[in-house]
Amino acid sequence: MYTINQLQEIILQEINKLNFKGNPLTLYEPIQYTIGTGGKRIRPILVLAASNVFSDDIDASISVALAFEVFHNFTLLHDDIMDNSPIRRNKKTVHVKWNNNTAILSGDAMMIKAYDFLKSLPADLLKEIFPVFNNTALEVCEGQQYDMDFEKQENVSELEYLNMIKLKTSVLIAASLKAGAICGGASKKDANFLYDFGINIGLAFQLQDDLLDVYADSQKFGKQSGNDIITGKKTFLLINAFEKADYKTYLKLKTLLSDKSINNKEKIKQATAIFNKLGIKHLTELNIRKYHKKAINSLNSLSVKDEKKEILLSFANSIMNRKH
């Protein structure tokens, strides 16, 4: 078995070796730039880790890992155009550094490049992994569309929100794990247990993200918190606050969020006070624990020795314990 550090080292080396340079430069340079901007490389590491649960030989899973990482980065490239984001990972986004047309077309080519990593797979593995990859790719688009739709939608229910973050975040993590498991020769049952593990860990991760935006200690961790409150983003916290509030509190929160005369610091303070009064922090923590527990149950259901699950178990626990 590889250690998590070894898997990370393998994938970083593979990503460093990637060379998307080609002609026309205007098409390929933004792809090389995007894949080179860093990120935690969580998805490709999960592909390798899942493969390693079932097999000592993880070679076949490397190209699959790269397919998922390149696809993930393609989605960021196109999302940044749609969300009009100027900065990603401390660097200019492609549509700002170049222009919208370049970002659209380079993104298209980057998605095709993601698929390209699958072509080296043996026919039987390709046949199994291709639909997993493809269905997931489509779901990620659905998630991004819901996310954009929700900005204009007056009310978003908790269920709608959970479905959106499942599509936008969880399914790609889940599919990375499932595809890795298939590469490692896992049974269908075990591959699906890992998929479920990924779905629930993804949900826990996103709810933790929502929570930390309001409750992270910004002085300690250097991350500006409260940004979701300032932008009025319909997060798990805000949706539940609207749900739980009496009519007076509901109106107060609604007015507060759209009030442009209040400075940001004060707005965050007042919204947080309402969240506190409604027990939103506790409720969110309960839900994170719920999804974490579901994930662990899926991991426990795998038909392999406990020692094989250690990396994925620590991964799940690290999400629970992250503070920023």
Next chain:
Amino acid sequence: MYTINQLQEIILQEINKLNFKGNPLTLYEPIQYTIGTGGKRIRPILVLAASNVFSDDIDASISVALAFEVFHNFTLLHDDIMDNSPIRRNKKTVHVKWNNNTAILSGDAMMIKAYDFLKSLPADLLKEIFPVFNNTALEVCEGQQYDMDFEKQENVSELEYLNMIKLKTSVLIAASLKAGAICGGASKKDANFLYDFGINIGLAFQLQDDLLDVYADSQKFGKQSGNDIITGKKTFLLINAFEKADYKTYLKLKTLLSDKSINNKEKIKQATAIFNKLGIKHLTELNIRKYHKKAINSLNSLSVKDEKKEILLSFANSIMNRKH
């Protein structure tokens, strides 16, 4: 063997059956709209026709035909954003009817839907066709990027132009034929002969397009000609006119194209007169014939009876004889 009308009927029925409806509607409606706007459905018909050259059973090729047609329509959807085109096939383009973000994301989903048609293929066919499809998809992006780059580029050589139209137009026609041939069980050699046939027919088609824009009889065929002259598009005709002109004529043509004080009709008349003086019509016709002949040679090289080639032969000849 099927007749061309029968193949057309089969593909139109299959396209009519397509149902991209799903949630969120904002993602899927533009896909259904785009595939429903019509077009000549040349690529999917060529997939079936190529398959039918080698096999009486063309069932396996139908999903491949749909993959190519949906991919082609995806490229139009994204190209229309980049080219800022308001109308396609007499209907509003997606980015005008909806908005840019919807057009970007629905386009992404549409590309994934194109790949989706390949997943029903048996493992060995998938393994063979997937890289053909993928390489071609990437080349089409390269062609579009060159096309956009050329607008800003002072001089474009004939060679650069031919490479661009090969990537933007020919490779997808060629790959449709090759993939169809593979479905029909063609040998590698025969599949590649059909690929070459497609490349050359694609080039002949595009040069014919350039020619007809200037020399089609607009009264008879109702197609406005001279549009490329008005927009100053670097077509095969214009590139060769610049190449062949003496310095005085070169300057005259250059000045004419950027002169905003001359009305369109007069501009077309004067540019056409220069083309005539330089023998550009004849030169273009010679080149069309050259690529047509190359295509026919590839068709003649196929290891099948002549009667099997009839549909593709008429297709090639129809390109030579089209008048609008």
